[in-house]
Amino acid sequence: LMERTLPAPTDSTFLSYSATAEKTVPLKGHHGVQVRGVLYGNRYTEKDKSSAAMxxxxxxxxxxxxxxxxxxxxSSF
Incomplete structure (x- = not known):
């Protein structure tokens, strides 16, 4: 008979974020260059010091x- 146990869950405050910024620079006529930045992710305030891999x-x-x-x-394209 075999029994396995899991470590206790890591207690941490969780923050999830996402942000987007976009800018279109007009060129001659109906043409332009568009630039867009995207940032997203999540963050925990505590780290699991017992896990070397992650x-x-x-x-x-x-x-x-x-x-x-x-x-x-x-139209727009």
Whole structure:
């Protein structure tokens, strides 16, 4: 007969966040350049010091996108 036990859960305050910022720079005519930044993730205030492989369960991700933008009276792209 075998019995397994799990460690006690890590007690921590949890914070989840996300943010987006976007800017379109107009060029000549109906053309433009669009830049967008995206930031999201979660954060725990405590770290699990007993786990060598994964001491922090939070994650953070950020990305920056740039692209072409076209807009006239009937359509945008």
């Amino acid at each position: 001491p922090d369960y939070g994650y953070h991700n950020d990305s920056l996108y740039a692209g072409y933008a076209y807009a006239d009276a009937r």
